[in-house]
Amino acid sequence: MDIQDIVNLDLYPVTDPEAPARAELIAQCRTDLQDKLYCTLPNFVTTSALAVMAAEATHLQSMAYHNNALRNCYLHRQLDPTLSDDHPRNLQDRSSTRMIAYDQIPETSPLRTFYHHNAVRSLVAGIVGEGELFDNEDPYQPANYVCYQDSDESSWHFDADNSFTMTLMIQPALQGGEFEMSPHTRTDTDQNYDHVARVLRGERNDTVLSVGREPGALCLFRGCNSLHRVTPVGGDTLRIMGVFVYEFRAGVKGDPEVNATIYGPRVMVRV
Numbered sequence: 001m002d003i004q005d006i007v008n009l010d011l012y013p014v015t016d017p018e019a020p021a022r023a024e025l026i027a028q029c030r031t032d033l034q035d036k037l038y039c040t041l042p043n044f045v046t047t048s049a050l051a052v053m054a055a056e057a058t059h060l061q062s063m064a065y066h067n068n069a070l071r072n073c074y075l076h077r078q079l080d081p082t083l084s085d086d087h088p089r090n091l092q093d094r095s096s097t098r099m100i101a102y103d104q105i106p107e108t109s110p111l112r113t114f115y116h117h118n119a120v121r122s123l124v125a126g127i128v129g130e131g132e133l134f135d136n137e138d139p140y141q142p143a144n145y146v147c148y149q150d151s152d153e154s155s156w157h158f159d160a161d162n163s164f165t166m167t168l169m170i171q172p173a174l175q176g177g178e179f180e181m182s183p184h185t186r187t188d189t190d191q192n193y194d195h196v197a198r199v200l201r202g203e204r205n206d207t208v209l210s211v212g213r214e215p216g217a218l219c220l221f222r223g224c225n226s227l228h229r230v231t232p233v234g235g236d237t238l239r240i241m242g243v244f245v246y247e248f249r250a251g252v253k254g255d256p257e258v259n260a261t262i263y264g265p266r267v268m269v270r271v
């Protein structure tokens, strides 16, 4: 598939750098990302491309790495005995996801075409306020399918670094599987533990938003200071997300040890 078959160019004229609608879109998304720490572009990808992606991920799911673990919202699996049991660092929850790595996705996949296209990369660069972005050059990380089967979930967490995350909703779950976020839960200088604990205990649902549920929605967010999660999935429909990694400089690859935790023992480097 070519880019015109993948992106809804009528709604989003991203292949025309001179289009006023493109500049307006970038300005609006940039403001949203700055103010709310996320932005969404509904119906960004066509239903025909989504159908191909969904069929691909469904076909590949037996090869996916099932990551199933208890963790706290700081992505740590170890408890801290110096803190109380109800401290956010000692509140653990389950995360169960199935990851299909870049190397497992066919070269002709519309997911890869989408990720590598200049029009998409430069649009994202404009939204995140970078002059230029670069493809990630890791064998596994650049573009992934993340799948959730019945009862899978990703519990509340902060992302580890302060760049941005880019996701595409390909196929929502029948029930649940909401992507929820509590924007500005903490700041760069204040861990805000009391508030974090209240969000984790479900006492601040007034701050929680559900984002980008519809198929084809592209979402960019900064997850470092906003708690976010995927609620438990119900039903037999596989929940499928595309996840993409762009870099601020050329030639970036992932850490092999981190990759092994995300993609499983098969990616372990043997020396």
Ligand SMILES: [Fe+2]
Pocket: 157, 158, 159, 223, 228
């Ligand atoms: Fe995250």
